[in-house]
Amino acid sequence: xxxxxxxxxxxxxxxxxxxxxxxxxxxxxxxxxxxxxxxxxxxxxxxxxxxxxxxxxxxxxxxxxxxxxxxxxxxxxxxxxxxxxxxxxxxxxxxxxxxxxxxxxxxxxxxxxxxxxxxxxxxxxxxxxxxxxxxxxxxxxxxxxxxxxxxxxxxxxxxxxxxxxxxxxxxxxxxxxxxxxxxxxxxxxxxxxxxxxxxxxxxxxxxxxxxxxxxxxxxxxxxxxxxxxxxxxxxxxxxxxxxxxxxxxxxxxxxxxxxxxxxxxxxxxxxxxxxxxxxxxxxxxxxxxxxxxxxxxxxxxxxxxxxxxxxxxxxxxxxxxxxxxxxxxxxxxxxxxxxxxxxxxxxxxxxxxxxxxxxxxxxxxxxxxxxxxxxxxxxxxxxxxxxxxxxxxxxxxxxxxxxxxxxxxxxxxxxxxxxxxxxxxxxxxxxxxxxxxxxxxxxxxxxxxxxxxxxxxxxxxxxxxxxxxxxxxxxxxxxxxxxxxxxxxxxxxxxxxxxxxxxxxxxxxxxxxxxxxxxxxxxxxxxxxxxxxxxxxxxxxxxxxxxxxxxxxxxxxxxxxxxxxxxxxxxxxxxxxxxxxxxxxxxxxxxxxxxxxxxxxxxxxxxxxxxxxxxxxxxxxxxxxxxxxxxxxxxxxxxxxxxxxxxxxxxxxxxxxxxxxxxxxxxxxxxxxxxxxxxxxxxxxxxxxxxxxxxxxxxxxxxxxxxxxxxxxxxxxxxxxxxxxxxxxxxxxxxxxxxxxxxxxxxxxxxxxxxxxxxxxxxxxxxxxxxxxxxxxxxxxxxxxxxxxxxxxxxxxxxxxxxxxxxxxxxxxxxxxxxxxxxxxxxxxxxxxxxxxxxxxxxxxxxxxxxxxxxxxxxxxxxxxxxx
Ligand code: B3K
Ligand code: ZN
Numbered sequence: 001x002x003x004x005x006x007x008x009x010x011x012x013x014x015x016x017x018x019x020x021x022x023x024x025x026x027x028x029x030x031x032x033x034x035x036x037x038x039x040x041x042x043x044x045x046x047x048x049x050x051x052x053x054x055x056x057x058x059x060x061x062x063x064x065x066x067x068x069x070x071x072x073x074x075x076x077x078x079x080x081x082x083x084x085x086x087x088x089x090x091x092x093x094x095x096x097x098x099x100x101x102x103x104x105x106x107x108x109x110x111x112x113x114x115x116x117x118x119x120x121x122x123x124x125x126x127x128x129x130x131x132x133x134x135x136x137x138x139x140x141x142x143x144x145x146x147x148x149x150x151x152x153x154x155x156x157x158x159x160x161x162x163x164x165x166x167x168x169x170x171x172x173x174x175x176x177x178x179x180x181x182x183x184x185x186x187x188x189x190x191x192x193x194x195x196x197x198x199x200x201x202x203x204x205x206x207x208x209x210x211x212x213x214x215x216x217x218x219x220x221x222x223x224x225x226x227x228x229x230x231x232x233x234x235x236x237x238x239x240x241x242x243x244x245x246x247x248x249x250x251x252x253x254x255x256x257x258x259x260x261x262x263x264x265x266x267x268x269x270x271x272x273x274x275x276x277x278x279x280x281x282x283x284x285x286x287x288x289x290x291x292x293x294x295x296x297x298x299x300x301x302x303x304x305x306x307x308x309x310x311x312x313x314x315x316x317x318x319x320x321x322x323x324x325x326x327x328x329x330x331x332x333x334x335x336x337x338x339x340x341x342x343x344x345x346x347x348x349x350x351x352x353x354x355x356x357x358x359x360x361x362x363x364x365x366x367x368x369x370x371x372x373x374x375x376x377x378x379x380x381x382x383x384x385x386x387x388x389x390x391x392x393x394x395x396x397x398x399x400x401x402x403x404x405x406x407x408x409x410x411x412x413x414x415x416x417x418x419x420x421x422x423x424x425x426x427x428x429x430x431x432x433x434x435x436x437x438x439x440x441x442x443x444x445x446x447x448x449x450x451x452x453x454x455x456x457x458x459x460x461x462x463x464x465x466x467x468x469x470x471x472x473x474x475x476x477x478x479x480x481x482x483x484x485x486x487x488x489x490x491x492x493x494x495x496x497x498x499x500x501x502x503x504x505x506x507x508x509x510x511x512x513x514x515x516x517x518x519x520x521x522x523x524x525x526x527x528x529x530x531x532x533x534x535x536x537x538x539x540x541x542x543x544x545x546x547x548x549x550x551x552x553x554x555x556x557x558x559x560x561x562x563x564x565x566x567x568x569x570x571x572x573x574x575x576x577x578x579x580x581x582x583x584x585x586x587x588x589x590x591x592x593x594x595x596x597x598x599x600x601x602x603x604x605x606x607x608x609x610x611x612x613x614x615x616x617x618x619x620x621x622x623x624x625x626x627x628x629x630x631x632x633x634x635x636x637x638x639x640x641x642x643x644x645x646x647x648x649x650x651x652x653x654x655x656x657x658x659x660x661x662x663x664x665x666x667x668x669x670x671x672x673x674x675x676x677x678x679x680x681x682x683x684x685x686x687x688x689x690x691x692x693x694x695x696x697x698x699x700x701x702x703x704x705x706x707x708x709x710x711x712x713x714x715x716x717x718x719x720x721x722x723x724x725x726x727x728x729x730x731x732x733x734x735x736x737x738x739x740x741x742x743x744x745x746x747x748x749x750x751x752x753x754x755x756x757x758x759x760x761x762x763x764x765x766x767x768x769x770x771x772x773x774x775x776x777x778x779x780x781x782x783x784x785x786x787x788x789x790x791x792x793x794x795x796x797x798x799x800x801x802x803x804x805x806x807x808x809x810x811x812x813x814x815x816x817x818x819x820x821x822x823x824x825x826x827x828x829x830x831x832x833x834x835x836x837x838x839x840x841x842x843x844x845x846x847x848x849x850x851x852x853x854x855x856x857x858x859x860x861x862x863x864x865x866x867x868x
Contacts, residue, residue: 005856007369010313016131017046020138021180025128027108029115029146029190031100034108035061037092038128040138044087053080053093054122055129057107061094080129095128102126103774103815111256112215114191115151116269118262121312121371124183134309135414137180144190145172151190153213157181157265159247177265179245180412182308187264189213189252196222200233202243208233213252214276221276224287224669225251228294235295235329240403242302251275251294255740258776258818259375260293263300270297272741273777279667281742283708284674288330296326307407310414312371316363316439317417319375320383324391327384334671337560341614344535344561347385349623351377352540355444356626357829358864360471362442364417367473369860372818378442385538386438390424392483392508392536393435398428434481434512443471445480447511449543453526460488460523464509464516466539472864482511485536488520488527493556496520496527508536528552530562545569551597560611567601567615570594575624575639582635588642595650602654609662610675613682618643621791631832637792648686656692659683667706681712688720698724701731711745718749733768743770744781751785758793759804762786773811776819783808787826794826795833799840802827806844809858810851817855824848824858828865842866 020040028035042051056078063070065085072083082091102109107126108117117127125132142156148171154163158177165171193213200208210229212222229251236242251268253275261270274293277286303325304318331339354360354377363383365374391399402424410419417439425432445468452461464484468477485508488496498505499521509518528549532541545553545566550573553566571594578588601607601615618640625631648655662676662683684700687693693716701713701724714732717725729746736742750758750765762782765771771778787794787805794801805827812820830841848854849862 005369005859007367010311010364010366013311013313015045016133016136017048018042018044018051018131020131020136022141023130023138024141024143025186026143027145027188029099029144029151031110032098034097034099034115036095036097036108036128038095038130040091040093040130042085042089042091044085049083049085051082051085051131053082053129054078054125054132055080055095056125057097057102058126058129059096060129061096062092063094064092065089078125093129097127104818105256105258105776105816106818108188109256111254112191113150114189114193114252114254115146116189116191116252116254117187117264118258118269119186119264120184120262121315121375122184124186127186130183132183134182134184134311137182137308137412137414139180140177140186141174142177142186142188143172143174144188145170146190150192152192153190153195155187155189155213155250155252155267157185157187157267159266177246179265179305181265181305182414185263185265185305185308187262187267187269189254189267189269191252192216193252194219194222196226198226198230200230200244200249202233203237204243206243206247208244208246209248211248211250212275213250214272215253215255218253218276221278221281222253224277224282224290225253225270225275225294228291229298231291231333232295232298232329235332236299236302236325239328239332240302240325240400244301245306249298251297255777256775258816261297263297263304265301265305268297271777273744276741279706279708281707281739283711283745284669284677286707287669288334288674291333292326292330295329296322299325299329302407306412307410308414310416312368312374313365314416315365315374316379316383316386317415317420319380320363320385320387321420323380323384324387327388335608335610335675337564338608338610338614338675340534340561341564343381343384344565345623346377346381347535347538349620349626351381351538352444352626353622353829354378354825355382355442355471357825358472358867359825359828359861360442360473362438362440362474364439366440370821370856373821373857373860382538385535389438389483389537390421390432390435392485392534393432394424394428394430398430399424401427432481434479437478437480441468441477441480442474443468443477445477445482445537445539447482447484447532447537447539447541449529449531449541451529451543453523455526458521458523460520460527462486462509462518462520462529464511464518466511466514466516479512479514482537482539484509484511484531485533487530487533487558487562488523489530489552489556490525490527491552493552495558496523507533528556530557530566532565533557533559533562535561535565547573547591547593551593554597554601554615560608564611564614567598568619570597571618571643572627575619575636575643576627578639578642579632579635582638583632588639588646590643590646595647598647599651599654602651602658608675609679610671612658613675613678616647616686617682618647620789622788625791625832628832630834633791633795633833633837644686645689648689652687652690652692655683655686659687659696667708677708677712681708681715684712684716685719688716688722693720694722694724697722697728701728707742707745714745714749718753721754737768737770740770740772740775740778743768744777747771747778747782748785751782752789754790754792756793758786758790759800762804773808774815776816779808779812779819779823784823787823795837797836799837799843802840802844806847809844809848813848813851813855813858814853817857820855821857821861824861828861830865 022041024039026037074081099108099110106123144154154173156175161176162174196212198210246266253272257271303321405427406423448465450463550566550570557563697713697717704710
């Protein structure tokens with residue numbers, strides 16, 4: 001590239017030189033040349049007659065100031081700099097953009113037949129020249145003009161205030177948003193849709209119209225989104241005392257979308273994956289995903305929109321907090337332990353992997369080249385864990401007081417992470433000074449815990465040593481304030497009250513130093529400790545548990561999360577041992593005690609089936625990879641397979657009994673039904689590796705009356721490479737070939753196919769009528785699944801998996817750099833693998849780096865990866 005893109009630093013933040021109180025936008029929409037007129041009221045804030053506006057990929061038609069054509073300006077690829085300006089003025093800018101040619105799906109683009117926008121983080125600058133930064137809040141008025149027959153619905157933020165007819169069969173609608181907002185929350189949609197309508201009356205009595213816009217013919221797939229929206233509105237009132245603040249809330253589902261959804265004020269735009277569902281097209285997981293994402297975007301109305309971010313380094317202020325809120329929503333509505341287990345899997349798997357990668361960063365990054373690269377698991381999921389730790393330290397009542405104070409202080413403004421922590425601290429009186437380090441320190445801390453029991457003194461001592469290894473961008477680490485939730489049990493399973501220095505103490509220990517010692521008194525027998533309950537901090541825990549202790553905790557720990565965690569630790573012990581066995585040519589071993597422990601769980605009639613399903617699910621490849629600094633891919637794959645086969649054979653009768661006894665005639669999305677289907681799916685996942693596998697899978701596929709069971713059958717056929725796989729795949733494709741969203745499940749199975757010839761089959765699938773590399777969902781399901789979830793073939797020693805990734809990335813670099821940048825992540829972690837594989841991956845990264853038109857999204861990641 002001609003010039004290397006420049007980084008921005010958090011420390012360089014400057015408040016804006018000007019403010020914009022109002023902006024009046026008119027969109028004259030045409031496929032390849034849409035004309036946008038932006039009229040802004042601008043006031044100087046600092047002694048400067050120069051205003052630097054952001055703008056990219058724009059044709060400037062005209063600029064005028066206070067009604068006069070303005071000629072004192074300079075234009076570059078990224079800015080329009082206006083000179084000699086008065087202190088207060090009206091600025092009119094006219095631009096011309098090409099929505100149809102916009103394959104990056106940022107700014108104004110066409111998805112299918114509709115116009116839509118995506119502005120976060122910095123997409124508004126692809127619509128007009130503007131102060132495209134989150135701390136410039138203006139009142140938006142938007143007029144949309146388009147052909148009436150093709151685009152009967154013209155939508156934008158706020159309330160519809162006027163409409164009318166225009167020449168040549170065109171019409172217009174005018175929208176006004178009374179809440180000042182940054183440009184990233186702007187949205188516009190023009191298209192022809194089916195609309196699902198409902199309403200909600202807030203607890204103070206405001207009636208809100210609810211409208212969900214879907215492609216024609218999809219109305220029967222919008223119901224769950226509407227129920228989820230109403231549940232979200234109610235939950236936010238009940239748990240956070242927060243009400244909706246406009247008369248209308250709209251959601252539009254589009255097929256071409258780079259991420260999950262976007263919280264634009266009053267007009268959310270969603271990836272259709274997170275709106276459309278009925279029992280024939282969507283799995284239970286899809287239903288739960290819709291509930292979570294609808295909730296997440298709705299909750300942003302307060303945490304994100306009413307209080308927004310001062311600058312993009314503060315992204316976790318809104319994202320970490322809103323993820324925490326959506327996790328709590330899902331947990332209050334469904335199973336708290338199953339939700340926690342899945343969230344913890346994400347942290348321990350891909351988030352820890354991100355910490356260990358060249359892209360490691362604190363939840364509040366210090367340095368950014370392309371902001372879109374920082375919508376990460378660290379900012380979102382680890383960010384949520386940081387909020388959760390504050391919740392643990394303060395308790396629900398104080399936490400809610402902190403939220404109230406935060407809104408009192410910052411409603412209607414752009415705030416910082418520090419503002420949030422200060423509100424929590426001031427409202428609760430809890431000292432969070434050392435805790436703040438979680439915002440600036442990256443990486444995964446390790447807690448090494450050892451214990452000793454003094455029989456004579458009746459004291460039990462836990463020694464906790466914390467350390468955080470250096471990360472790519474940050475060498476030195478300091479001790480963090482880590483809430484460590486523990487419980488002690490007697491051998492018979494009774495809870496021992498925690499006492500220190502003669503006083504009862506709470507379960508959450510404050511680990512603050514590198515070395516910490518906690519002495520518990522009046523402990524009459526050597527206890528069994530349950531450590532890091534509820535995963536009370538995003539850390540790696542090391543404690544030398546015996547098999548017996550873990551089996552004890554699997555049965556006796558008081559909360560389900562700790563039981564699951566004990567089961568996972570037990571599996572982890574055997575996976576590690578067997579990886580060594582494979583490397584030393586020794587046979588696979590699994591003790592009878594372990595098998596019996598899992599048999600006990602499987603046969604329990606007191607446990608929730610959804611929880612049993614989690615208990616007996618093995619960790620996946622990526623989770624295991626995260627335990628090692630250098631990964632032996634083939635050994636991990638072989639051990640996971642042996643583990644599955646061994647448990648399948650040893651527990652075959654029990655698995656089959658549970659599988660058959662949990663069958664249900666009717667489909668519904670109640671938690672109890674979902675739990676039973678999930679348990680059957682996991683059982684079938686084992687049984688597929690036994691003699692009866694093929695018959696069971698075919699029977700389920702043929703009798704299935706819902707997509708969840710259909711996918712359980714197909715997933716098992718795929719993973720175990722059953723004889724029936726090909727015929728099920730072709731039957732499914734015949735049925736759904738016209739529907740890309742439903743075909744995504746099929747593409748994902750092609751991507752994760754364990755067959756030797758997977759790459760040929762993937763290339764063939766790219767010619768399927770439903771596939772297009774231009775559609776991010778299709779690309780993620782086929783190519784993304786191969787790169788992330790097919791480790792054996794992606795990392796094939798020949799290097800052909802890497803070459804394929806390289807080809808796709810080069811193509812996406814030009815058409816959709818954001819999607820390319822997500823897809824490249826597995827390649828950045830090349831140092832985890834052996835020398836030969838490292839060399840092959842590096843070759844692909846070098847070839848990307850040498851590209852003339854390398855987008856800054858990939859530039860940032862590739863250069864970081866190569867400079868380690
Ligand atoms: N705020 C958006 C994400 C925007 C991503 C921009 N690349 C969705 C969300 O977190 O709710
Ligand atoms: Zn969000």
